[in-house]
Amino acid sequence: MRNIRLLLQYEGTRYQGWQKQVSTDNTLQGKMETLLTRMCGEPIEVHASGRTDAGVHAKGQVAHFHTDSTMSVEEMHRYINQYLPEDVAVLQVSEAAPRFHSRLNATGKKYAYQIINSEVPDVFLRRYAWQYPEQLDVVALRQAAAYLLGEHDFRAFTSLKKTKKSTVRTIHEIDIAREQDLLVLTFRGNGFLHHMVRILVGTLVEVGSGKRSPESVQQILCKGNREDSGMLVPAKGLTLLEVYYE
Amino acid sequence: MRNIRLLLQYEGTRYQGWQKQVSTDNTLQGKMETLLTRMCGEPIEVHASGRTDAGVHAKGQVAHFHTDSTMSVEEMHRYINQYLPEDVAVLQVSEAAPRFHSRLNATGKKYAYQIINSEVPDVFLRRYAWQYPEQLDVVALRQAAAYLLGEHDFRAFTSLKKTKKSTVRTIHEIDIAREQDLLVLTFRGNGFLHHMVRILVGTLVEVGSGKRSPESVQQILCKGNREDSGMLVPAKGLTLLEVYYE
Numbered sequence: 001m002r003n004i005r006l007l008l009q010y011e012g013t014r015y016q017g018w019q020k021q022v023s024t025d026n027t028l029q030g031k032m033e034t035l036l037t038r039m040c041g042e043p044i045e046v047h048a049s050g051r052t053d054a055g056v057h058a059k060g061q062v063a064h065f066h067t068d069s070t071m072s073v074e075e076m077h078r079y080i081n082q083y084l085p086e087d088v089a090v091l092q093v094s095e096a097a098p099r100f101h102s103r104l105n106a107t108g109k110k111y112a113y114q115i116i117n118s119e120v121p122d123v124f125l126r127r128y129a130w131q132y133p134e135q136l137d138v139v140a141l142r143q144a145a146a147y148l149l150g151e152h153d154f155r156a157f158t159s160l161k162k163t164k165k166s167t168v169r170t171i172h173e174i175d176i177a178r179e180q181d182l183l184v185l186t187f188r189g190n191g192f193l194h195h196m197v198r199i200l201v202g203t204l205v206e207v208g209s210g211k212r213s214p215e216s217v218q219q220i221l222c223k224g225n226r227e228d229s230g231m232l233v234p235a236k237g238l239t240l241l242e243v244y245y246e
Numbered sequence: 247m248r249n250i251r252l253l254l255q256y257e258g259t260r261y262q263g264w265q266k267q268v269s270t271d272n273t274l275q276g277k278m279e280t281l282l283t284r285m286c287g288e289p290i291e292v293h294a295s296g297r298t299d300a301g302v303h304a305k306g307q308v309a310h311f312h313t314d315s316t317m318s319v320e321e322m323h324r325y326i327n328q329y330l331p332e333d334v335a336v337l338q339v340s341e342a343a344p345r346f347h348s349r350l351n352a353t354g355k356k357y358a359y360q361i362i363n364s365e366v367p368d369v370f371l372r373r374y375a376w377q378y379p380e381q382l383d384v385v386a387l388r389q390a391a392a393y394l395l396g397e398h399d400f401r402a403f404t405s406l407k408k409t410k411k412s413t414v415r416t417i418h419e420i421d422i423a424r425e426q427d428l429l430v431l432t433f434r435g436n437g438f439l440h441h442m443v444r445i446l447v448g449t450l451v452e453v454g455s456g457k458r459s460p461e462s463v464q465q466i467l468c469k470g471n472r473e474d475s476g477m478l479v480p481a482k483g484l485t486l487l488e489v490y491y492e
Contacts, residue, residue, distance in 0.1 A: 009369045123255045
């Protein structure tokens with residue numbers, strides 16, 4: 001049986017996230033499986049590197065599926081892009097090692113969160129960025145971000161309550177770049193908990209607008225309470241940029 | 247009577263262009279006039295630096311209108327953005343000199359045309375860029391563009407037939423930048439004829455894909471026939487970036 005790897009791009013605006021749900025057929029996994037099942041002539045299950053929530057975008061989501069189809073990867077690529085709606089595109093289709101698993105083998109991920117830091121909306125970024133009118137102090141943002149780097153227990157920065165699974169993760173890099181009114185916060189790490197990037201951004205924004213100190217981020221990490229960290233910022237600002245493998 | 251100047255941004259996708267039409271109320275001028283008439287409590291006429299065609303975007307369109315309203319420009323700014331749909335935004339509202347005219351006083355304009363030069367669609371740029379799959383040679387594009395710089399009769403590069411008005415224009419700069427699959431062609435000049443940027447791009451693309459030589463552009467200028475120049479490329483790739491005044 002072949003193992004096929006996909007590199008995917010999607011605008012999340014119209015979808016209820018990646019993961020298939022019983023209550024709706026408007027998920028990216030659901031749409032992909034319907035299409036691939038038709039293409040391969042056999043029931044196909046697609047697995048991605050991780051679920052993205054409703055409204056979250058992806059520029060480099062990785063997924064894989066097993067099939068007995070004899071189509072070439074080039075034929076698959078053309079077929080898939082021909083039938084996908086215009087807010088989803090497959091960038092690459094390739095033959096993967098038999099045991100490759102897009103989620104289990106992922107060693108890290110990179111996300112970007114975009115903020116229009118202006119009182120004036122940006123028409124062209126309205127689907128891909130969150131508008132935040134209060135002026136954000138980039139120096140304070142970077143100071144706070146420095147405390148988040150490295151290995152920490154990020155339980156204060158996730159919406160999941162009481163889990164037996166580890167909430168320890170390593171953030172390798174946080175880049176904060178400003179170009180005019182567009183602020184882009186990029187996070188690279190070995191993995192991210194549910195809602196983690198959006199709560200990190202919500203906390204950083206409170207630092208950047210002077211509502212809390214950069215040092216307070218350290219205390220949030222130590223105490224580990226969700227009540228201490230910042231708000232969950234809107235999904236539309238978040239984009240999964242890249243998934244890393246060995 | 248006051249003269250108010252507006253700096254406007256819009257995504258052209260949903261509109262039948264800037265200019266008011268009897269056949270449709272779905273124009274940007276029409277939408278703006280309805281809103282400003284309501285705001286000022288008197289019939290308002292808005293004039294822009296130039297009409298943009300259906301589907302063309304603007305990041306820096308300039309417009310002006312006369313009013314007896316006593317609202318401050320800050321109040322106007324808030325009012326307008328509150329009632330505009332999310333694909334239109336006013337970036338600045340300011341008091342202009344009594345004789346300022348957004349079209350008659352304009353000394354130049356800058357446009358960008360975006361091309362996704364790839365067989366793979368780009369989900370995030372699908373509304374703002376034209377996808378052209380054949381690989382384009384940037385060196386050849388730049389060679390051809392050099393012939394277009396300066397003052398020329400651009401009658402071969404407009405859709406308007408037989409006009410008594412001059413078709414002589416000056417192009418000050420053509421910048422051709424490539425970042426991965428995104429090719430951005432920027433044109434700055436003292437004015438542009440109807441469809442001129444899109445026909446220039448259509449001609450350059452034929453040069454870039456080897457269908458005609460860079461030198462042929464010079465002959466098209468000399469002969470002045472629309473039949474010799476390239477195709478009119480789709481509106482969605484075009485954005486009015488800036489309007490210049492003294």
